[in-house]
Amino acid sequence: MSSRPIPIRVALDPAAPPFERHGEPVSIGVACPRGQVHRGQLWSLFAPTGGPVPLQTTTLDRWGDGSVRWLLVEFQADLIPGEASSYMLVPHADGLVTPASPLSIDHAGACISVVTGAARFDIARSGPSLFTDAQVDGMSLLAATTLEAEDGDGRHYELAIRRATVERAGPLTAMVRLDGVLAAGDGADWLDATVRLQFHAGLGAVRVEVSVTNPQAAKHAGGIWDLGDPGSALIRDLSVRMVRQPGLPADVWASLDRTEPMSPAGELCAVYQDSSGGEHWDHATHVNSQGAVPLAFRGFRALRQGGEQAGWRATPVVSIGSGASRMTVAMPRYWELFPKMLTAGGEDCRIGLLPRESAGLHELQGGERTTLTFVVCCGRDTVSAEPLAWARSPLQVAADAEAYRHAGCWSPLGAGTAASREGYEALVNHAIQGEQSFRQRREQVDEYGWRNYGEIYADHEAGGAGGAGGAGGAMVSHYNNQYDAIAGFATRFLQTGDARWFAAMDELAGHVTDIDLYHTTRDRAAYNGGYFWHTQHYAPAGTATHRAYSRLSGAAGGGPSAEHNYTSGLLLHYCLTGSERSRAAVVQLADWVMDMDDGRKSRFRWIDHRDTGLASGTRSPDFHGPGRGAGNSINALLDAHRLTSDPRYLAKADALIARCVHPDDDPESFNLRDAENRWSYTVFLQTLGKYLEHRADHGLLDAPYAYAREVLLNYAEWMSTYERPYLDTPERLEHPTETWAAQDIRKAAVFEFAARHAEDDVARRRFLERADQFFEYSIATLQASPTGRLVRPLVLLLAYGFQRPMRPLPLATTQALPVPMVSRAPFVPLRRRVVQRLMLAGAGVSAAALLLLVLLLTRMVSS
Numbered sequence: 001m002s003s004r005p006i007p008i009r010v011a012l013d014p015a016a017p018p019f020e021r022h023g024e025p026v027s028i029g030v031a032c033p034r035g036q037v038h039r040g041q042l043w044s045l046f047a048p049t050g051g052p053v054p055l056q057t058t059t060l061d062r063w064g065d066g067s068v069r070w071l072l073v074e075f076q077a078d079l080i081p082g083e084a085s086s087y088m089l090v091p092h093a094d095g096l097v098t099p100a101s102p103l104s105i106d107h108a109g110a111c112i113s114v115v116t117g118a119a120r121f122d123i124a125r126s127g128p129s130l131f132t133d134a135q136v137d138g139m140s141l142l143a144a145t146t147l148e149a150e151d152g153d154g155r156h157y158e159l160a161i162r163r164a165t166v167e168r169a170g171p172l173t174a175m176v177r178l179d180g181v182l183a184a185g186d187g188a189d190w191l192d193a194t195v196r197l198q199f200h201a202g203l204g205a206v207r208v209e210v211s212v213t214n215p216q217a218a219k220h221a222g223g224i225w226d227l228g229d230p231g232s233a234l235i236r237d238l239s240v241r242m243v244r245q246p247g248l249p250a251d252v253w254a255s256l257d258r259t260e261p262m263s264p265a266g267e268l269c270a271v272y273q274d275s276s277g278g279e280h281w282d283h284a285t286h287v288n289s290q291g292a293v294p295l296a297f298r299g300f301r302a303l304r305q306g307g308e309q310a311g312w313r314a315t316p317v318v319s320i321g322s323g324a325s326r327m328t329v330a331m332p333r334y335w336e337l338f339p340k341m342l343t344a345g346g347e348d349c350r351i352g353l354l355p356r357e358s359a360g361l362h363e364l365q366g367g368e369r370t371t372l373t374f375v376v377c378c379g380r381d382t383v384s385a386e387p388l389a390w391a392r393s394p395l396q397v398a399a400d401a402e403a404y405r406h407a408g409c410w411s412p413l414g415a416g417t418a419a420s421r422e423g424y425e426a427l428v429n430h431a432i433q434g435e436q437s438f439r440q441r442r443e444q445v446d447e448y449g450w451r452n453y454g455e456i457y458a459d460h461e462a463g464g465a466g467g468a469g470g471a472g473g474a475m476v477s478h479y480n481n482q483y484d485a486i487a488g489f490a491t492r493f494l495q496t497g498d499a500r501w502f503a504a505m506d507e508l509a510g511h512v513t514d515i516d517l518y519h520t521t522r523d524r525a526a527y528n529g530g531y532f533w534h535t536q537h538y539a540p541a542g543t544a545t546h547r548a549y550s551r552l553s554g555a556a557g558g559g560p561s562a563e564h565n566y567t568s569g570l571l572l573h574y575c576l577t578g579s580e581r582s583r584a585a586v587v588q589l590a591d592w593v594m595d596m597d598d599g600r601k602s603r604f605r606w607i608d609h610r611d612t613g614l615a616s617g618t619r620s621p622d623f624h625g626p627g628r629g630a631g632n633s634i635n636a637l638l639d640a641h642r643l644t645s646d647p648r649y650l651a652k653a654d655a656l657i658a659r660c661v662h663p664d665d666d667p668e669s670f671n672l673r674d675a676e677n678r679w680s681y682t683v684f685l686q687t688l689g690k691y692l693e694h695r696a697d698h699g700l701l702d703a704p705y706a707y708a709r710e711v712l713l714n715y716a717e718w719m720s721t722y723e724r725p726y727l728d729t730p731e732r733l734e735h736p737t738e739t740w741a742a743q744d745i746r747k748a749a750v751f752e753f754a755a756r757h758a759e760d761d762v763a764r765r766r767f768l769e770r771a772d773q774f775f776e777y778s779i780a781t782l783q784a785s786p787t788g789r790l791v792r793p794l795v796l797l798l799a800y801g802f803q804r805p806m807r808p809l810p811l812a813t814t815q816a817l818p819v820p821m822v823s824r825a826p827f828v829p830l831r832r833r834v835v836q837r838l839m840l841a842g843a844g845v846s847a848a849a850l851l852l853l854v855l856l857l858t859r860m861v862s863s
Helices: 401-406 416-429 438-444 459-464 485-496 501-515 568-576 580-594 626-644 647-660 681-697 703-722 737-743 744-758 761-784 791-800 829-841 848-862
Strands: 008-012 021-030 045-046 053-061 070-077 086-092 102-106 112-116 118-126 132-137 143-151 156-169 172-185 189-200 205-215 233-244 252-255 263-266 266-271 301-306 307-311 317-320 327-330 341-343 348-354 361-366 369-378 396-399
Touching: 008 021, 008 070, 008 761, 021 112, 021 396, 021 401, 045 053, 045 070, 053 568, 053 791, 070 086, 070 568, 112 172, 118 156, 118 189, 143 189, 156 189, 189 459, 205 233, 205 348, 233 369, 252 266, 252 341, 317 341, 317 829, 327 348, 348 369, 369 501, 396 401, 401 485, 416 485, 416 761, 459 791, 485 501, 485 568, 485 791, 501 568, 501 580, 568 580, 568 626, 580 626, 580 647, 626 647, 626 681, 647 681, 647 703, 681 703, 681 744, 681 791, 703 744, 703 761, 737 744, 737 761, 737 791, 744 761, 744 791, 761 791
Parallel strands: none
Antiparallel strands: 008 086, 008 396, 021 070, 045 086, 053 070, 102 112, 112 118, 118 132, 132 143, 143 156, 143 233, 156 172, 172 189, 189 205, 205 369, 233 348, 233 361, 252 263, 252 317, 266 301, 266 341, 301 307, 317 327, 327 369, 341 348
């Protein structure tokens, strides 16, 4: 069998100048139906004019039967403003063509050499320089390209490359990855560094992604994770310096904004962006460890033609030289990721990632990462008339929505009436439309800067605290991808092809993979590699940034938590973009689940090395029934198993399900009608539905499948009898807000999953009727509520879009299977087991000493 042709639309960003584009590198992930595209499948791409064009395809994801599920399609697009530009991806077509100048890579020797046809780049396998040379028309342009840093004490560091690998290669694009450290002159390591260099056939342009990580663990004494922690690295300067060969033409040209053409800049051009330039540029979002906002002025200041100028938001392009000797640099996100510095003149160009021009030191917290992407072009730019205009306003690419639907990536809403489904569409579109779109809400608290950009402002927290919500003094509260907004954005992009959804997904994924994940192996297993959850409810984030509780709130706690572990959006981001950072994040978070629950990695392994329970607890270390702790852990394991096929992840998911639920459970015994403490059992059941689909995809219709199916049907039967909207009993809720109406939509999803596994038509109809009721209630209540369009309810609605059944299951999976006879074994977490053992061992110890020991260990295990 073969997949159907897939239209791919290429469009100009509406905010970009109407330049023509010729051969601009673009890419998009396309999805394939199960069983229709196999390894070695050939594809052809046809331009709007009908002729074939070169393309490169990379398999990113596979179905359980081994067929291709997601394919990264890379090509070079032409676009004339005002004209449609729709390409057609066709399988088994007579139109396979190769680029006129295909990429070639030479791995021999001390360098990796990449020849694009327009330039040759030599990449060092070791040493301090990213490029040891770049040649155009036989002329050597670069003497060195270094990543340099200076700490708060004035000590100098330089990149020391430890490993260079070709991460992806083909006739059109290649990715070379450099891993190393920033090391002092005496060899002492400080920060970790990873550089990805992406090359394109026929172009002298290279996309450079620089990531710098503080591998130290935060000390988080007393459960506090604020700025100023002893594990932080204080940085005076972090910059890339590109040194040109001496004697080349040195005239400087520059443009400060997407709408401004390049013009002579004199002997030196310098652009420094100190703040976002927005109306609330000096917001408390940007406090340092002393609680002060260290920003000096609004916007940017620039020097060119010997004169100074100022403005709000710069997206500069600078170039030195002319013709084949020209070197041009552009940064697509400059003011958004402030502070930034770009200077060009004489024999070098400096790109300040965390520049010394800032008023204070830059604090990179333990386990935190910062990433900057820029494009450098050696020689002439043949894509756009203005050099690198395409790099700072890239083309927008989307595959046909029906192709994604046909592949099972999304399905039309099934629950509710036509009117309620229209209401759902109208509500979720508030995220990208109108005066209160998420992008506009970002302006209220100036959610910009290298640490904050991409984050969602949690305006519902300000409302709950009695805050004004829209004023310049709006309370800072960070959402940290709660409920997986990334996946919601991605799913809406798949359904609509609207570039605004893609941008929201991409920006948030970048923030999460850098800031919200804990990139260290030097803390305890419960935290290493984990996911920080949202800042404290109804309290300012203060100096905690994105790490939960601040000392300023008077409450201790926070740190990575299994209850806030979201991977599905990162998986979709990888499938749509090929981002290796997002793929690595999914696997990292699944490994965190494995490690946190591994008693052999606990500090108390000498007492008891069995499972800790940290991966399955919800609300309390002692509750290991159905809840979001286990639900999110299982979901992460399923996503990692999908990407890696490593059986350890699926085996652990099986074990967590068996730990938390049983087909013979009496749901009443878990007090599930206690909404404050047990509402998230629906999260677990949604994940159980996904688990069944995952096993069915892999053909695993076995005992664990039958076990989970019976659990789902058992709980759905109980829900059908007892569940009511949460706001029907507001007296049971601490904060009876609009969020509860949004959470009710999860019940609709559970009933939809149960309906497809029901054993008879009567039960199926009953489940679908209940799904309709909860869907319609949720939408109608939010539409009528003045706060129904706050961030949290909208993200919950977006989450429903992907946390429900997506495609028909094979018929065999709906038939009855024998359920294994397994007895219910209550799980006792490590904390309790340690205390119990010590109490038994301490029978001869004085009562006072024993009590003190037990209290101390209880605190240590639970912290």
